[in-house]
Amino acid sequence: MNPDISRERENASFNPEILTNILDGGAEKTRRRREIESLVIGDPDFQHEDLNFLSRSERYDAAVRKSAQMILKLREYGISDPEEIYSYKSIVKGVYQEPFGVHFVMFIPTLNSQCTAEQHKKWIPLAESFRMLGTYAQTELGHGTHIRGLETTATYDPSTQEFVLNSPTISSIKWWPGGLGKTSNHAIVLAQLYTQGKCHGLHAFITPIRCMKTHMPLPGVVVGDIGPKFGFDEVDNGYLKLENVRIPRENMLMKYAKVEPDGTYVKPPSDKLTYGTMVFIRSMIVGESARALSKSCTIAIRYSAVRHQSELRPGEPEPQILDYQAQQYKLFPLLATAYAFHFVGQYMSKTYHRISGYINQGDFSELPELHALSAGLKAFTTWVANAGIELCRMSCGGHGYSRCSSLPDIYVTFTPTCTYEGENTVMMLQTARYLVKSYKQARAGQQLTGTVSYLNEPQSRIQPLSVSSQPTVVNINDLASLVEAYKFRASKLVEMASKNLQAELQHSKSNEDAWNNNSIDLVRASDAHCHYVFFKTYSDKIMCVKHGDTAVHSVLSTLALLYALHGVALNSGDFLQAGLFTVPQLAQISQRLKGLLSELRPNAVALVDAFDYRDEMLNSALGRYDGNVYEHMFEWAKRSPLNHTEVHESHHKYLKPLQSKL
């Protein structure tokens, strides 16, 4: 054990195990999680060379092997609780992805939710025994988030009772679905349904794409891998071009909408029924943000505790880089954010389950709120985490750039969350639409509920106040008071965006033009709203962690205060414009921030230890628990493929001839 990092642990003011239990939701959950982790980590079937040393094809091969093993092991151990399966899988995957991911996350759930009883009986056993390996083919070359624009067609032919599937244009080629390129033999294809000469919009069709015996592509099916990406190298994201592919009528998922044998189209009873999965995945992404950012913080903070560099005081030994204020200012606000993500992720998961309970009982009243919340928080948290991971990487200096740090892998695996399941700017604008609507309702005297209820609060309190007349209402050491400040900022920006929109309507040709011409303000309002909801949720959670342990409560409160004040400093223009702080108060906040960094300094390593990532899960030479960084970097480097031979063949092929020619 590196003595620096031991000393850090000795000096912490609290017991990280208590915090770990809070994060897990109880000591028993911590115990069970660790038990599951040990099953994977001790299992020789899951040992493999670092994927970074392998070619694309080898990476895919290793990933398929692990996925296949995992399925057998889960059955062997009898792990069936969805949360435990999720946990087991995330340990197997590490920072990587699996080619079967879409089969589990989209293919089977879609079958479960959209099959008729008869279809269920036919397809589910095939899918669960992996005879049928499926993917979910929605996005096309030409369309992503805007799914109404998809161009693939499914035209019903009553003479044979078949649908004829086609990719009528280059841009209609299905593109991106995970597991589509090489792994799957079936795809749920989203296509525009045509019957009796009329288009009825998007519907889902179970489409065989490869032979279940030979795995060769079926006639009319052009399928393959879309090529290397920034990350996800172990997954065969694929393309699919359909040329008059005929499937039986029964392959349309018909729980809601139907096509009868003669071609008569039967509408679904409600268009809200397929809302669920998308909202669910967006809600889960907050938890993904928590994991990605807390892993990154663990690596950067542990490394900063053992890395010594430069000179603080003449003649003294080089200090740990964690002692530099500039380094603390990069990492501690991110650490506070990672904790926030954990708590808000738990809240999102609970909220989703609560509201989807109502929805299953036919009560859709909270769906708009849930939709706006999940869209906005998905965008808010993924943007923050995305930038945060890179900040962690760069805070490790050059070594963060090595794949041995694991930080490049965490980044490239995480960054698609800003785009998939709804592009972030589009998500922010969807939330803005809800905010503007709510603002209008509030102005019309309607009583709002949920996260937007603050828009009902008296106008006068959210009017711009000249800075000089503004009393010092915000207590910069009080979380509840700061929550109010974030609320008023959001309120002010929603009001401003709504008013600008109203003003624009007098010049614009249409509502749509006015909307577009105010997108900057709308995104900004949405962001401030999410920031408020996020911080309020975090703060509520901190306040209810009583737990009897004052040391833990104290460190969590310090983190939350740092989060809040750092956010004010970063967005000081908004807060000044809203008249919420005076210029001297902002100077006080700057000073208080420095104080908070010093207060957190002795607990930084213990705070990342509490995330409780085992070395095997971090896979980072820089983030090791024992702090023995350099030794492990050297050992890792020796395994580089370029070191398999002492003299690379290019020396003989190109350098010797070059020397002889000069």
Place this chain on the structure above:
Amino acid sequence: MNPDISRERENASFNPEILTNILDGGAEKTRRRREIESLVIGDPDFQHEDLNFLSRSERYDAAVRKSAQMILKLREYGISDPEEIYSYKSIVKGVYQEPFGVHFVMFIPTLNSQCTAEQHKKWIPLAESFRMLGTYAQTELGHGTHIRGLETTATYDPSTQEFVLNSPTISSIKWWPGGLGKTSNHAIVLAQLYTQGKCHGLHAFITPIRCMKTHMPLPGVVVGDIGPKFGFDEVDNGYLKLENVRIPRENMLMKYAKVEPDGTYVKPPSDKLTYGTMVFIRSMIVGESARALSKSCTIAIRYSAVRHQSELRPGEPEPQILDYQAQQYKLFPLLATAYAFHFVGQYMSKTYHRISGYINQGDFSELPELHALSAGLKAFTTWVANAGIELCRMSCGGHGYSRCSSLPDIYVTFTPTCTYEGENTVMMLQTARYLVKSYKQARAGQQLTGTVSYLNEPQSRIQPLSVSSQPTVVNINDLASLVEAYKFRASKLVEMASKNLQAELQHSKSNEDAWNNNSIDLVRASDAHCHYVFFKTYSDKIMCVKHGDTAVHSVLSTLALLYALHGVALNSGDFLQAGLFTVPQLAQISQRLKGLLSELRPNAVALVDAFDYRDEMLNSALGRYDGNVYEHMFEWAKRSPLNHTEVHESHHKYLKPLQSKL
């Protein structure tokens, strides 16, 4: 040609060729640059498969082949002007790096500047004929930017007149030098010189590491590749561990410091003599930022002109995504920044040559200014470009994540500039040291020159003013007036940091603690100073582009105004705190920004065309000149290594057995 992109070009208000000539520095330079580009692009010897389809070893192999070809071609064509060589090489490299890079950029220049006449005669012919292939081994596992902490030792043994080189600890292993792992047979090793029992600090030693005949590592030399990184996969960044490696006394570079045969150490006449290279490379990095960001903008803006998505007005066709204000707000400020980088890069290059002229004549008076300027601007521009590339990538939605966009490659190749040649935060703090010193001198009545001369301006003008009493001094449509605003902001923040530092000194144990406890303020002051210098330089350049062409002048002015106002909006807290703008003015700026986006919209494609990157240099399916994006994505994907067989072997190895077990 895609009709959308043709229409964009028809609708531009100016002729991009004129702007290209301005960027190149004249029509003749444009002509010659294009001539050189054609030499590479038409050359079958430089054709190769997309590196993204290759394994690490194949990528390295391809890179060595290209480097060797390039050397022969440069001689064949008689290209010897350094600028033209640079230009030729950057076309060959594309967005990638070359294993010989350090040989050209560090090894030969260091020999040239630090060899005695005798050494020069011996080594230069070997280096220029590539019998000697060299690298520059400075950084170690334990030390990067803080080079005084390097631990490698060179101990002089007078009995044999040799230096004995050692890596005494794990952390002293040389780490990162490009071309060290497999390519080089010599390294200039930076080591602590010991002679006659005394350490004389860092000196440079020519150290043979591999046999010049067999290329095998020499006795006592442990050398290899440090393993895969975020990018630079085609380069063999290496490690080097030295175990009692003996080299002749004559292998120490002795132009300045010397060790005599008996071991007597002779000091160099000045410690400023080796300053030059570092400052030179930092100055050049501004130009690298320009290239990386302008390529990214070219890709994102051309793609946004041909990508149609969603619905602006009901019933109308899907608009180009470039018509969305939110997309314009992401891309146009970056476009303005890319132009700024080009102009400021030219300025830095000229300033470097001017000041280094003085230095060569023994006049070091402007060295501190040059050092502070190059350190700060290096950090300022690389951070901005780094974030900007990722913003461009994400503005392309999912397709930006594909390697076919080239944006991931641009990012991973560029991002190390934030760390190498001086870690950015350390650079900002070095500039801050110069600012604080200058501030004190100004307060003491000393007349300052250069970029900091504004610190001499009357105190009263930079006092905080209460917002209500502040007259509307800044004209938000006037570049010169905005330059003043950026200047006052910088002045205010330098003053605040200096005062906080002064106040802290009353509590802190030492100057060093006080410095560390104010790092946040110091970095912020430095950043504001660089922002001012950067914008002033940009604005000066725009104002002197008279050129007779009003259309070009007009579009450049609009870009510069957008740059300035966007910067005010992003940093509105600073400007409000400094009392430079009122709250209503900020609302005006928001509205003006929206207007500027609309004004630039018709010229966006022409503005990126003017950067004049040929398709072969962008290597991006999304950024193609002809706009035929989807066709080329599909063609590219078909070449993915996973598509070499229809059925991947993992299917037979793992999936068939799995199915049989369930």
